[in-house]
Amino acid sequence: MRNLSSGRSSYSYWLSVHVLALFLALLISGECSAVATPTSGIRPGAPINPSVKDRPNDEGGAIEITWEASFDDTRGRGIVRSYSILRSTEAVSGFEKVGEVDSGRGRYLFVDDGVENGKRHFYKLVSQTSSGAISEPCIIGPISASAQWFHSERWNMLIALIIVSASVLTFISMARKGRDLYIRPIAGLQAVDEAVGRATEMGRPVLYIPGILDMDDVQTIAGVAILGRVARKTAEYETPLTVPVSRSVVMSAAQETVKEAYWDVGKPDAFHPEMVRYLTDDQFGFAAGVDGIMLREKPATVFFQGAFYAESLILAETGHSIGAVQIAGTAMTSQLPFFVTACDYTLIGEELFAAGAYLTEDPRLLGSLKGQDVAKGLAIVFILIGIILETAGFHWLTEFLTVN
Amino acid sequence: MTADIGTWLAAFLTLCIFSFLYKDNPFYKFAEHLFVGISAGYWLCYHFWNTVKPNLYDNLVEKGEWQYLLPLFLGICMLLRLFSKIGWFSRWAIAFMIGSGAGIMIITYLQSNFLEQIKSTLVSLDPAGSSWTQVANNSLLFIGVVTGLVYFFFSKAHTGITGGVARVGVVFLMICFGASFGYTVMARISLLIGRMYFLLHNWLGVV
Amino acid sequence: MRREIPLIITFVCGITMIIQFFIPHWPFSDVKSYFQHTYMIIAAFAMILGICNLTRLHIFKIRDRRENWGYSIVLLVGLAIMAIPGLFQGIHEGTMFEFLFKNAHVPMNSTMFSLLAFFVASASYRAFRARTFDAALLLIAGFAVMLGRAPIGDTLTSFMPEGWQMSDLANWIMAFPNTAGQRAIMMGSGLGIVATSLRVILGIERSYLGGE
Amino acid sequence: MAPEMRVSIVERLRNIDRRVIFVLVAAAVIIPLLHPLGLPLKSSPPSSSLYREIENLGPGSVVLMAFDYDPATDVELGPMSLALLKHCFSRGHKVVSLALWPMGASLARASFAQTAEEFGAKYGVDYVNLGFKAGGIVVIDSLGKSIHESFPKDVDGTPLEELPLMRNINSYADIDFVLGLSAGDPGLPFWIMIAQGRYGKKVGGGCTAVSAPMLYPYYPNQLLGLLGGMKGAAEYELLIEAKGSATKGMDAQSIAHALIVLFVIIGNLFYFMGRSREKRGGQI
Incomplete structure (x- = not known):
């Protein structure tokens, strides 16, 4: 698959190249930089040790050209202003400029990503001064681009994916088979029933906000899942429920979820599609609208469950000013402090995702939580081993964990 | 004071929104409803000119890329919600969004929130290679991450050793919340200065 | 049909998105941007639904002369004067x-x-209080960073040697305890997201389709 | 003072109407804007080094300026753009602007309008506004090949060939410095990654206060200078000796910070005073 992708395999092609190309290449390659004959102004030294290779792990179409600074780069006499890269399908003629890179570094890498897969190309590299004098050209190649079927630097991700998925799925299947799994209580979730009950007693509505991101964000999915459980409670207690949303797709999903909850509890007549209200996609337009709803409908209980940004404090402070009980949950670390200080209960990060499992007590969801714990345990073990290795001066684990 | 009608409009609306700080009042209600209406209109046009036109119309009609029939079809499925009998077709479109979103999330978060974070925690505790303060700071980092993780264990009650370790984790979480809070305060004040400057400079011209 | 096809779509799309990360070769190389375009287009169509929901709600409000119905007119006018020229004029x-x-x-x-x-x-005045040990920590950290990030902090601690002033304390808190806490939350929620996504793809979590 | 009375005062202050706090915050911002105190300000190393870089470019150098923000963050990045443009024009540099955020193009237009006249800079000769192009990182990369291909026309629809300045500018090779003003994504990190990393250009710029900690790690190796938030803008105004809105805002910023710190202290003081009464069995 990977013909011509490395310098070594291109060597065999080297021999079969046109005689003139060979001659030129022999003349210039290696120390093509040493020659600095003065022509118009001072002729700068050429780039050193140029090489080409097919860019690895891509869909093809790109060649990497690397070289070292000319002797006349800023580190030397300082007259080289830039390097030009030219490309042709022939070794001697037809070169067209594909790019230019400024001088001032020790090593250079240029990616030419306008190449046709499987076609042979030659590259010409010259350094030039600000007065326009150019060096002897370095001609390198031939080389051709190709696509790969597996990203060779992503093994680590594949392994991590398999480990995490396996531990989650194993415990899900164990839970399904009826194995009893202990899950510790979480303060915010135990308060959900109580909070809905309070709204019922006070005869005021419950306000539920599933974040401001769209349905492709997992926090929104978690928020909508928790909405399902809260809606069952409001259906049971016949408490009015208002769900303002800032995305139309979330509106559709939330309507489905609430409707289903009301049907399940046997109160389909209590459901109105208007319970879920689209306001606007706009972050602060949405915040203004929700503030208005809070002030006029005076909900007794407010839920913030999902992804929130800067509007978090605007909403939470307004909620506090009307005396509502507020239960927040988000994985947005930058907004957590505001919820923690302004709300009665806050589900922090992972607790948001665990909430769905808690409220249903669905064994499969509980199993998934147990699986997450195993993954966390493995992470701790990894960290311990990694720190010991680092301290001992071995860096391979750290390197292995680098994802490209 | 400026004579520019746009600036007057902007200043009036700015004051309307600020009036919310006193209490809910007709001016705020006016601005709030106008804001919701205008911004909904804004995003409708924005999506139309930045998504539907270039990504759908141009690709499908101008360039003739037939694979864009699928998004068109799913988009229409979404609209079928307007008719309650065939509204369930919209689930196909929702399923597409959720499925592809979940797939991309697995990869993104496994990489950036898991592997990368483990990697950044692998610090050397060797006093020979670095100063003692460095070693102390690195140890702190390591203890904070591990105890914080223990706090998030769901299948262990927070009692005994686990409870003690989780307690240390909470200490780190609280410091982290405090720091973020303090840090954000600064940025928020700048926004208010900006608005006040607009009123005093652009509108009233007194600064 | 109503339940199965969406579950199949979720599964196929999710798996495809995972696979594309590992395979650089065509057609997987183009899948990501194509899917992204697709869901942007779906979201754009869904916008129409949202606008219909918003308009209907407020038309009903005006029709029934419900409380504050006058403001609903403001909202609809705002929507119209923005959307109509925007769609036709650009x-x-x-x-x-x-x-x-x-x-x-x-x-x-x-x-x-x-x-x-x-x-x-x-919130600083009302909620930023040292009620418990945890709250006190939150407060102290917040305080140090708030002061350390403004010139005033170093002025107050100018008697301390270089490297031990308020801004240094703020930097230290940001770099170590804060980073450790952030990282623990990130790793936890990262796993939560991965596990939830996995459940969604496999159809275990399906509340968005209505019910369990 | 009778203890009961003290309790009631403490209690009242504890549950003070938050509107009192709002009024104080507003005053802390408005008064310093109206009557500047002139609190001392000194420039930080990242700001000074950006100033030096611009100062040291030869006359006639071409600066590419990216307006990657929108009106919401104009308060922080707007003053930076003005200060940087003034500096560039006063040194005789040519400025080419573009925007990766849709509203950036009109913000660039406004900034040029406020600065060009003062220095006699002419459109098309001394500066050009290329306008907005969607695509983020892809656009940044495409400039390495051809600016004329990526932006065939300027913001007003004039073909680039008709603008004298653009006749000799076609890729990164013709640009001497890249200035990115960024409010998020796409923004400075991408310019560093592509323009600096791949094409070896000198890159500097400004960002909002919130994103500054994320960008500091790039300074000074990949990022030659950085203005962080309104404070960064004020520092640059100080360096070019042209006080603008950011400098005026700095006093307000300091006073407001001090006020919030005071709120936290007072809030806690009353809280503890109230609590100690509670412990002694006083009325709450």
């Missing part, structure tokens, strides 16, 4: 759309955003 400079964006949307948006300064102040 959204470039010199249009009605741009005038309203600049002189109505932007100022209201910035003003809403700037309300945060007031709320941060009131």
Whole structure:
């Protein structure tokens, strides 16, 4: 698959190249930089040790050209202003400029990503001064681009994916088979029933906000899942429920979820599609609208469950000013402090995702939580081993964990 | 004071929104409803000119890329919600969004929130290679991450050793919340200065 | 049909998105951007639903003369004067759309955003209290960073040697205890997201389709 | 003072109407804007080094300026753009602007309008506004090949060939410095990654206060200078000796910070005073 992708395999092609190309290449390659004959102004030294290779792990179409600074780069006499890269399908003629890179570094890498897969190309590299004098050209190649079927630097991700998925799925299947799994209580979730009950007693509505991101964000999915459980409670207690949303797709999903909850509890007549209200996609337009709803409908209980940004404090402070009980949950670390200080209960990060499992007590969801714990345990073990290795001066684990 | 009608409009609306700080009042209600209406209109046009036109119309009609029939079809499925009998077709479109979103999330978060974070925690505790303060700071980092993780264990009650370790984790979480809070305060004040400057400079011209 | 096909779509799309990360070869190389375009297009169509929901709600409000119905007229007028010229004239400079964006949307948006300064102040006074040991820690860290990030902090601690002043303390808190806490939350929620996504793809979590 | 009375005062202050706090915050911002105190300000190393870089470019150098923000963050980045443009024009540099955020193009237009006249800079000769192009990182990369291909026309629809300045500018090779003003994504990190990393250009710029900690790690190796938030803008105004809105805002910023710190202290003081009464069995 990977013909011509490395310098070594291109060597065999080297021999079969046109005689003139060979001659030129022999003349210039290696120390093509040493020659600095003065022509118009001072002729700068050429780039050193140029090489080409097919860019690895891509869909093809790109060649990497690397070289070292000319002797006349800023580190030397300082007259080289830039390097030009030219490309042709022939070794001697037809070169067209594909790019230019400024001088001032020790090593250079240029990616030419306008190449046709499987076609042979030659590259010409010259350094030039600000007065326009150019060096002897370095001609390198031939080389051709190709696509790969597996990203060779992503093994680590594949392994991590398999480990995490396996531990989650194993415990899900164990839970399904009826194995009893202990899950510790979480303060915010135990308060959900109580909070809905309070709204019922006070005869005021419950306000539920599933974040401001769209349905492709997992926090929104978690928020909508928790909405399902809260809606069952409001259906049971016949408490009015208002769900303002800032995305139309979330509106559709939330309507489905609430409707289903009301049907399940046997109160389909209590459901109105208007319970879920689209306001606007706009972050602060949405915040203004929700503030208005809070002030006029005076909900007794407010839920913030999902992804929130800067509007978090605007909403939470307004909620506090009307005396509502507020239960927040988000994985947005930058907004957590505001919820923690302004709300009665806050589900922090992972607790948001665990909430769905808690409220249903669905064994499969509980199993998934147990699986997450195993993954966390493995992470701790990894960290311990990694720190010991680092301290001992071995860096391979750290390197292995680098994802490209 | 400026004579520019746009600036007057902007200043009036700015004051309307600020009036919310006193209490809910007709001016705020006016601005709030106008804001919701205008911004909904804004995003409708924005999506139309930045998504539907270039990504759908141009690709499908101008360039003739037939694979864009699928998004068109799913988009229409979404609209079928307007008719309650065939509204369930919209689930196909929702399923597409959720499925592809979940797939991309697995990869993104496994990489950036898991592997990368483990990697950044692998610090050397060797006093020979670095100063003692460095070693102390690195140890702190390591203890904070591990105890914080223990706090998030769901299948262990927070009692005994686990409870003690989780307690240390909470200490780190609280410091982290405090720091973020303090840090954000600064940025928020700048926004208010900006608005006040607009009123005093652009509108009233007194600064 | 109503339940199965969406579950199949979720599964196929999810798995495809995972696979594309590991395979650089065509057609997987193009899948990501194609899917992204697709869901942007779906979201754009869904916008129409949202606008219909918003309009219907407020038309009913006006029709039934419900409380504050007059403001519903303001909302609908706002929507119309923004959307109609925007869709027909375009959204470039010199249009009605741009005038309203600049002189109505932007100022209201910035003003809403700037309300945060007031709320941060009131939250500081009201909720930033050393009620418990945990709250005290939160407070101290917040305090140190707040002071350390403004010139005033170093002035107050100018008697301390270089490297031990308020801004250094703020930097230390940001770099070590804060990073450790952030990292623990990130790793936890990262796993939560991975596990939830996995459940969604495998059809275990399906509340978004209505019910369990 | 009778203890009961003290309790009631403490209690009242504890549950003070938050509107009192709002009024104080507003005053802390408005008064310093109206009557500047002139609190001392000194420039930080990242700001000074950006100033030096611009100062040291030869006359006639071409600066590419990216307006990657929108009106919401104009308060922080707007003053930076003005200060940087003034500096560039006063040194005789040519400025080419573009925007990766849709509203950036009109913000660039406004900034040019406020600065060009003062220095006699002419459109098309001394500066050009290329306008907005969607695509983020892809656009940044495409400039390495051809600016004329990526932006065939300027913001007003004039073909680039008709603008004298653009006749000799076609790729990164013809640009001497890249200035990115960024409010988020796409923004400075991408310019660093592509323009600096791949094409070896000098890159500097400004960002909002919130994103500054994320960008500091790039300074000074990949990022030659950085203005962080309104404070960064004020520092640059100080360096070019042209006080603008950011400098005026700095006093307000300091006073407001001090006020919030005071709120936290007072809030806690009353809280503890109230609590100690509670412990002694006083009325709450």
